[in-house]
Amino acid sequence: MVSFSFVLAFLLHLLLFGTAPMVTQIMEEMNLSHADFGLVFSAVMMGLLLFRIPWGLIGDRIGYLKAFRIALPVLAVSAVLRGFSQSYSALLISQIFLGLGSAAILPCLPLVIKEWASDGALSFSTGLYVSGFALGNFTALGLTPRLLTIMNWREILLIHSGFAVLVAGLWWGFARSVGKGKSEFKKREKFTLLLKGKDVWILLLLMIASMGSYDTLATWMPKVLEMKGLNKGLASLLSVGFFLAGPVVGFSSDRFWDKRRMLAILGALSCASVIGVGYLSSPFLPFCIFLAGFTITGVFTVALSAPAEHSHLSSSMGGVIGLITSLGNIGPLIMSVVFGFLMDLTGTFYVPLFSVAALSLITLVLSWTAHK
Numbered sequence: 619m620v621s622f623s624f625v626l627a628f629l630l631h632l633l634l635f636g637t638a639p640m641v642t643q644i645m646e647e648m649n650l651s652h653a654d655f656g657l658v659f660s661a662v663m664m665g666l667l668l669f670r671i672p673w674g675l676i677g678d679r680i681g682y683l684k685a686f687r688i689a690l691p692v693l694a695v696s697a698v699l700r701g702f703s704q705s706y707s708a709l710l711i712s713q714i715f716l717g718l719g720s721a722a723i724l725p726c727l728p729l730v731i732k733e734w735a736s737d738g739a740l741s742f743s744t745g746l747y748v749s750g751f752a753l754g755n756f757t758a759l760g761l762t763p764r765l766l767t768i769m770n771w772r773e774i775l776l777i778h779s780g781f782a783v784l785v786a787g788l789w790w791g792f793a794r795s796v797g798k799g800k801s802e803f804k805k806r807e808k809f810t811l812l813l814k815g816k817d818v819w820i821l822l823l824l825m826i827a828s829m830g831s832y833d834t835l836a837t838w839m840p841k842v843l844e845m846k847g848l849n850k851g852l853a854s855l856l857s858v859g860f861f862l863a864g865p866v867v868g869f870s871s872d873r874f875w876d877k878r879r880m881l882a883i884l885g886a887l888s889c890a891s892v893i894g895v896g897y898l899s900s901p902f903l904p905f906c907i908f909l910a911g912f913t914i915t916g917v918f919t920v921a922l923s924a925p926a927e928h929s930h931l932s933s934s935m936g937g938v939i940g941l942i943t944s945l946g947n948i949g950p951l952i953m954s955v956v957f958g959f960l961m962d963l964t965g966t967f968y969v970p971l972f973s974v975a976a977l978s979l980i981t982l983v984l985s986w987t988a989h990k
Contacts, residue, residue, distance in 0.1 A: 619734045620743065622793055623727050626686075627750030628757075629785050630723045631857075633697055633716060634662060634833075635758040636778050639840045639850055640771040647771075648706045652841075656958035659837045661710045663951035665717015667944055674725030674940020682726040682733075683795040689726075690786035693719025697779035701772050725940035728925070733796065744923040745868025748915065752860030755836055760854030763840070820984055821921050822942045824881070827980040828918040830949020831888065832860070834974055835895075835910060837950075838957050842895065842967045848903075855904055859911025867916040868923060877920055884920075885981030888913035892975040896968050917981050949977065 637644065637658060645655050677685040696719055700712035727747055735743035765774050839853035867884075871877060887909060894906035925938045953974065960970040 623747040624750035628754035631751045631754030639762040652958035656955040659954045661713035662717040663947045667947040669721035670944030671940040673722040674936045677726040678936035682729045689722030694782040694786045697782040701776035724943040741868040741871040741923040745864035748864030756857030824921040825946030826949040827977040830953040832914045833950035834953040855907040856911035859908040860915040863912045863915035867919045884913045884916045889978035896971040
């Protein structure tokens with residue numbers, strides 16, 4: 619089941635970021651502006667934003683096993699349909715439904731970890747499936763440019779959709795639950811009281827900052843590198859940092875570091891690395907791309923593991939994760955379009971990158987109010 623968690627995380631980011639290296643091809647074929655293409659990514663974010671809280675509630679009420687049996691076929695069908703999109707509107711609609719199916723993954727995956735991981739390794743186990751997001755991201759950003767040399771973007775999306783169909787079939791055939799522990803989300807008054815505390819809202823702001831920063835960079839980094847006259851495949855270094863951050867930060871969080879100090883360091887380094895992407899060249903540029911992925915994902919890992927580690931959040935974990943990951947999509951929903959708009963407005967990538975770096979300052983500020 620932990621393996622399933624890793625595979626589902628891989629699938630989400632493979633489908634989500636598979637379009638990022640195709641920016642030029644899709645824009646040219648459909649006659650889009652940069653802001654128009656930003657909306658293609660934001661359409662998925664809209665689905666995630668609207669449906670993660672309902673999926674969290676469903677996962678708490680009927681269990682993650684049944685929730686994924688509903689969500690994964692929706693995800694697979696929408697992935698297939700976007701490969702056949704012949705118009706911009708059809709592509710947007712398929713992306714929204716892709717978000718509908720994908721929305722179940724993050725609120726329900728922590729329920730899998732809560733059931734199957736040992737109590738002393740919750741952050742590390744969270745970091746392990748977070749590395750699945752990274753591998754999916756790495757595959758999407760690193761492999762897609764190579765595939766574009768031998769096939770068109772629709773064919774590549776259909777290959778991705780085939781994997782989604784396979785995972786949905788495997789879940790129906792082999793996934794299981796032992797039913798260890800029950801959520802208390804149904805106790806509405808307890809969850810309402812929980813929302814009146816500051817912890818959930820600090821986690822939400824951390825999610826907005828980390829998801830807005832990473833998803834926007836992953837979407838636009840290939841284009842930034844193209845404008846700098848560099849290999850777009852270097853964008854995959856973001857996901858290398860992402861991959862290492864999950865287990866490294868998760869293990870450190872379980873064993874050694876004060877979480878507030880860790881968040882402060884991660885926030886400062888991510889701000890510096892994003893700015894460095896705009897101004898530095900080799901050999902420092904690849905390191906900045908890697909460091910941006912590592913530090914931004916480190917913040918994500920700390921925030922995502924917190925509800926399972928603290929008893930006052932753990933009892934309503936499905937609802938809490940659904941809330942912070944759903945509303946956390948406000949970051950990428952807005953920033954991917956803002957990034958494209960600023961690029962259209964200025965004709966460069968410097969101002970857009972500064973807008974992403976500013977989100978890291980939010981992490982730095984919040985680090986001093988977060989729970990240890």
